[in-house]
Amino acid sequence: MIRSDVSEKRNPATVSLNADLVVVGGGLSGTCCAITAARAGIRVILVTDRPVLGGNASSEVRLWVLGATSHMGNNNRWAREGGVLDELLVENMYRNPEGNPLIFDTVILEKVVQEPNITLLLNTAVHDLEKSDPDTISKVFAFCSQNSTSYELSAPLFCDASGDGIVGFLAGAAFRMGAESSDEFGEKFAPSQEYGELLGHSMYFYSKDTGKPVRFVPPSYAIDVTKEVPRFRRFTAKEQGCQLWWLEYGGRLDTVHDTEKIKWELWKVVYGVWDYIKNSGQFPEAETMTLEWVGTIPGKRESRRFEGDYMLIQQDIVEQRSHYDDVAYGGWSIDLHPADGVFSEKPGCNQWHSKGLYGIPYRSYYSRNIKNLFLAGRIISASHVAFGSARVMATSAYGGQAVGMAAVLCTQQGLLPRDFSSPEKITQLQQALQKRGQHIPGLQLHDPLDLVQEAQLTASSELVLTELTEDTEPRPMVYSVAQLLPVAAGRFPALIVHPYAAEATTLEVELRLSSRPENHTPDVVVATQSLALQPGRNCMKLEFDVTINEPTYAFLVFRKNEQVAFRYSNTRITGVLSVFNLVNAAVSNYGKQEPTEDIGVDAFEFWCPQRRPEGLNLALKLEEGLNAFGVENLRNGLQRPTSHPNAYVADLTDPKPGVTLRWNEKQRIRRIELAFDADFDHPMENVLMTHPESIMPFCVQRFQILDENGNVLAQEQANHQTLRTITFDKSITARQLTIQLEHPSATVPAALMEVRVYKEEGV
Template sequence: MKIKSEVYQVVVCGGGLAGFCAAVAAARQGARTVLIHDRPVFGGNASSEIRVTPHGAAAFHAYARETGIISEITIEERARNHETIGENGKINSVSDMVMYDMAVRTPNLTFYLNTMVTEVEKSDERTIKSIKAIVANAETVLHIQGDIFIDCTGDAIVADKAGCEWRWGSEGFDEFQEPHAPLEASSDTMGSSIHFRAVNMGRPIPFEAPEWAIKHENPDYFYKQGRTFYELESGYWWIEIGVPWNTIYDNETIRHELTRHTLGIWDWMKNKDPELKEKAANYALDWIGQVPGKRESRRVIGQYFMTEHDPANNVVFPDEVAYGGWFIDLHTPGGLLAPTSEPASAEGYAETSEYARKSYCGPYGIPFRMLVAKDVNNLMMAGRNVSVTHAALGTVRVMATTALMGQAVGIGAAIALDKGIAVHDIYKDAIHDVQQTLLRDGCFLPNIRNEEVRDVASSAKVSASSSALVYGAGPETEDFTFGLRTQREKNIRTTETEPLAHRRGQWIAVGTETIESLSFCLTNLTNTQQIVKAYVSAINHIWDYRTIPGEPLAEVELSVHANAQSVWVNWPLQLTHGRKAGTYIRLDLDSNPNVIWHSAGTAIPGHTAANDMGAGRMRRYKRDGGTLSFRISPPQPAFEPDQVITGVTRPHGSTNVWRSDPNQPLSQWLALEWESLQTLSEVHLTFPGHVYRELHNYGPFYRDPQCPKQYKVEAWVGGRWMNLANVVNNYHRLQKHVLDQPIATTQIRIVVEATNGDPSAAICEVRCYT
């Protein structure tokens, strides 16, 4: 065996999305970093080996998609990839290569694939000195010494070998009184899954299952136990097995059993199910995964132990470094061997059931202390092995959330090294630096905004060539925001006839002191007059889901005449609301099942909608959250230039985006002017797009139309505009322009010459560093 000894500052073990983002983040901050991964490709569950689409907060909350390094990866993947991705089974090697390319191009980063950690050496009881790893098929043993170690192995291999305390299975209800906890503690964990891929061959394709495959004869196993066939082309998360086997030690047994079940399920679809066998007649199996995707194993105890109560109650942490928004998604122990599948699926993903109300949460903050091992001085973790209860793991375990954790610990490690402090002291001595660095590098934190002293943009006067107004939108409105909805979804939303079975609300950004009137497009399903009660309320932010958010600013009862079809009902409001320009009010209509409130034909950026789910809270309306039909007078200047210096880079407390008047042709510009001379060395720009919905809602070769495609950055020098940067073919959210030499100026401007399809130029944030 060849033996290699190497020394690094940061050693990251595990190259799934959490570990990959941790390693790239640490290296970008200047730390000498090595990434050790036991598979041939990066990505973990999101790789071409397992093919799970990364999920996150945007599955349930509009404008909640994760940004930062994970966003760079997914934006690039969609721009390069020909594949239409879905729920599972369609991630291909293009995704692998996007990550591989990023790793190769990242300075200060060394990586070893096909390399398994086998031993941990400690210099004392609480400090890791090095790890030992074996490179498969290379007869090479690595001795890797480091200052800080980050365990992103999922199974917490490093933490376990370092002697850290960890938990396994479910806490009992008595320990933390968590609503999702079983009465008694147990060793039960969520199981592992494999997926399959099928292709339509255009002609009947027979299938004969091998003798050792599971045989299914009873349709109740699927249709009465919550195992739904939501598409034919790719496999289902409920192809899952854990208990009675151990998800670590019995991994190979689980893999074999999952393979038997997958072939048996395909046999049922192809040969036995009366309806599916006709639909699947032309389909052939193309791929079956042979690397189980794990959901749960060891959970390492950290400086803070998160329980279900934290995400459920949106607890605000002073050391917030990431966020989540997936529901508390606890799969039934045993999976395919259990009487029913996961509860939400078993009840058809009902949105107003008791289980749905109990499970819905977020977006909520995640504390840094949850990512720091309590028993070892120089160990952090990110991924599904973090310091949470079994119940809390149900929401934090999804990959887009774990990627944010990874970037946080990577940046935390580099800052700790730079400041010469222990990782245990980061939360009290350097958390502000970690948070501000995360924001600067494209991340979003729900309760933190840009406060960097070096960024002088916030002291500038901001102006623009034009600004868009919000007039509202109706069913007939053409879609000018493009990438927010597909044409099919637009057609469904504008033709749907869902009654007002529950109270429903529409977020509206305001800009004038007084609202003269509001109106909304309604249909009366009866031949008698109907009464609809309407409210206007002050809202804290775009995820303020309180059904009754305090005393309303105004309320009224309005009549809808008999048999009315798509009529605009006017409310002469004359309301002076006292809200700051750019912030939100919410227009609610109370429930009346005899009335339809029609959706708009477009989604106005930052204008989302929600439905009452009971127990005093709302949830995103439908799959995309907006926009319902409304008209507002006067039109609202909700996208003014100063929205680019709010310190937030997506719709939240306000719209946080400048948009030019879509009726005026490009080019359009936005300018920052200071009263005194500024010497600038960097200009950072954040553009809109890629935050409204989850990744799998975006098609092949996708480039968000809202994002500027061609733009230039100019500075006013010597009585003329001097070009600082000229960019073509852009499709990324974050662009950092480091100037060749500092420029002394009193003005800069960004000129958007072309977008990727939107008639409006748009910018979320401008930062100017001295």
């Protein structure tokens, strides 16, 4: 029994914790930052004011995680973000292809609690801080309402990934809110005069069909959307969750301090929408439906943006500028919304895409005036226009990983964030990130400690692509179609296609390239042909008098003709796919981007894959096979297709595919790192969308590693992840390693993106 009659003021229990890095904010950017740093060996405190991790991706908000892949609605091929974020999304696909947001919560939480270097504080809000000098944070103060405990969290380094920038704000870090004028940075999409309006918050709901009539009596605060919401006619009974992203409000208010007010307005809208769906008589299919879930906190888009040593701007995105200190990339459109949100007469968003990925420099990820403060998430140093692209969760998380690794290197070398921005230091950070699966456009990994660089590489077979077999019935050309082919420097190879014509007609063919080799926007037409087709099956040999200057992807384009059909191939190969001149209205893709005025963005066509189980390769034959899948790709420093497949691919007829590494002398080996193809072209939306498979079709699931005597050193029977690390308890000695692979299926040959071998575990 506890009894106290003291009338003096009491204080809650107080716990003091120390770490190398304190990360404030448990959204995906903070979570990926914390995991990255902890795995690299430093002590991390991850503190968040929410009961679960994931931020806008959590079950509290239920927004799908997207970034450069943009729902497969732009021209960014193989663009899904790597590293820890890739691991989370791939694991979620394996466990949760149905998109249950509660399961995604468990995936994120599991990855965090498995890390012994992370101290996780949920339901704990940072409210104050202490500084050792005007430019340096020494500790932050937080309170957990669930256990009535105050925390004092001390560290030499802090990362603000809180969304609203609570640490940066309290510390006096320079920040902005609202839009810059076009004059400040020369951004043509920026307004002529700066203003304070922002992107608003959104609130979602889920519904379900009960199989019996269900009535709905709206709460008194529900609004009449037919009178107050200009775009109410867009509502359907089928849309739910973040498909309702445009239920947005608050851009003219203070999106930090007015959040509770904004939340109430959104509740009024949500229940008004459901009242309309249930009771207007316009949706008879809703008679048996009921509300299953309504968000209790809004999903935030924009509030404070903090100033670093570099501010990302529109031209960085559209022109795909490279920076010496790029550590991450983006690829979502410049996606800005009207300040009045759902109450606006304007469209819900303006999305303008670039032709490919753009780099984000390290100098955007730390405060310019608080010496030991990193920035991660949507608060990084970017203009309002550039923020419209960089703000999305996958891009934010990718930057968080860069911050986590930067914190590790700063800790190891006793440096502050700005110290690592020098050209001499930044290479260390870039290389450390690339080792952990962080693709950085334009960069390749060069690791002198990797023993593979000294090895002789051989393979049991190497794919030479000579044919994509005819496996389907002829399919009419609903869209213009193009086959991406990885071609070497030299004369473009002749090939044979078999179009089927319903009547005599002409089929227009184009050979296209991208104006930038690393892009996949076919904006350069290098040759055209017109094929005269007769009714029925036609055998057409295509020869183009074209010389390719460097290895790249060529687009063999067949312009839409409704009288023509093609057969497709069930064979899927790493780094080879078909694309279509599709429309994807969800990301403002209407087949072609055509700005009506000079707003500083390009006009170009969209050529996008179809989602599986569609998206088969176009059946064709090549007179000279494409030899783009050799074993040397395993050590070229790239783990995904870029301007080339960058993969070793075995011949599908090889019954026992494998790669052998041989050295002149015996090597002491402690760690082997393998990179497989978990399909970086698939967006892996984590909620709402049901995916056709839980393991990517290109991913090798079974493999063995043997020494020169045939001893099995390691094996795996159920791999589904991109990166696999084999660490031996004690170093093994071998002159030769053989990695034996199994083909993923009868129609997909085994592929391996990278192999690295190290002497010591901690390298």
